[in-house]
Amino acid sequence: MALADKIQQAWQKQSSWLIVFRPLSWLYRSIFLLQKSSQLKHAYRAPVPVMIIGNITVGGSGKTPLIINLVKYLQQQHIRVGVISRGYGGDGPFPILVNDQSLASQVGDEPKLIVQSTHVPMAVGANRQQAIELLLQHHDLDLILSDDGLQHFALQRDIEWVVVDSARGFGNERLLPEGFLREPLSRLNDVTVIEHNAFAHSALNMHLAVGQPYCLGDHSQVFDTEVHYRAVVGIGFPERFFQTLAQINVRYTAHVFADHHRYCLDDFKTFPAQPIITTAKDAVKLQQLWADQLEQLQRIWVVPVEAILSDACYRQLNTQLRQLDIAVSDDS
Structure with missing residues (x-):
């Protein structure tokens, strides 16, 4: 078994031997805070509002099905929405527009799936400013969804939604690499938290329905x-x-x-x-x-799976959009 797999399993089991990584976690925290401070000083403000869909943990949380659901909802509301992504796993060249003919090896698997499912205007690239500028060169948009990028503070954002998978939890609640947190749990105080759980405790929740x-x-x-x-x-x-x-x-x-x-x-x-x-x-x-x-x-x-959102999620989104002067229909 590869070391990465062993560490993944140890995170889930909250293994005590992970404490050997604590000095590296302290180093990670220091570098993260320095990078955050530096990026915030020169953060790019897009000419249209940006909504980030991300998480504070390593690994899947149901983020991609959520983005597909939100894109379809926004399209039904006649809101001109576009999506950007890092395009992880794709060869580029970046930035690049994604369309139905794009290859997953070129643009990444998640962007390919998002466009295949919604036909939304989308651009990918590690430099999110370049991705946004490329997208806006070809499309007039009211709102841009960022697939991940919660920790990319070089991009200013207007709305932040974080998906929390209750099934996984937060392990030992430690930062990388001792745990699987990208940011401290206190970050959740500053964002809209969407609980991923079919039996959620929060009004803002989602679950995946199997097709x-x-x-x-x-x-x-x-x-x-x-x-x-x-x-x-x-x-x-x-x-x-x-x-x-x-x-x-x-x-x-x-x-x-x-x-x-x-x-x-x-x-x-x-x-x-x-x-x-x-x-x-x-x-x-x-x-x-x-x-x-x-x-x-x-x-x-x-x-196939489909993200099913609670009514409270849509009400929350509508409220946030109206605060940005983006027109939406009355809540049902």
Whole structure:
């Protein structure tokens, strides 16, 4: 097992040996605060309001489904929305616009999935100012959503939403690398916190609803729960995907890859002739890998999920948008 995997497991178990990383956590905190102070002095103010969707932990929290939900809602409200992202895992060149023809290897898996699901104007690049400027060169927008970037203080923001996954919690509540916090828990006092939990305690909450699995190469195929699948997953919190498979009674053998893993044919050379089941985020990369091999695509099944937000989330968003002079319909 790789060291990174061992550390991930130790974070979840709150293993006592993680204390050996405490000096590094102190160093991380010092560097983080210095960088934050420096970036804030020269932070870029976009000509349109910016809303950041992020988290304070390492690993998946359900952020991408939330962004897709918000984009669709804003589009229904006739708000001209665009999205920016770092484009992690993509080769660029950056900044770059994302469209339906973009490859996940070029723009990153999450941006590809977001545009594939919403057709929203989107630009990616580590320099978020450049991404915004490129986006605004091609689109007139009322609002820009930033996929992550909560800790990118070089970008001024008007709204900050942080997704907190109650299933994961905060581990030992320590900063990296002793724990999996990117920022101290006190950061949550300054943002809008969205609790990710089907049985949430907060009024501002979301959960993921599981859709009907579909075949990547042939949507007419009928999903069979009696078959044994190879579950291929490369996301920040793979355990959530396995919980989903258990929820829909899927029998599987797990194959876990790193978050944003770039799949290659060698990853599957020892696989038996069994169907593969995966996430929508992984599917955009597998579709590229076997783009000209329909037979391979016909053995890949995708489990779609949709973020379901509480009514309070939409009311909160509407209030925040009105404060920015962005018109929205009356709350239902």
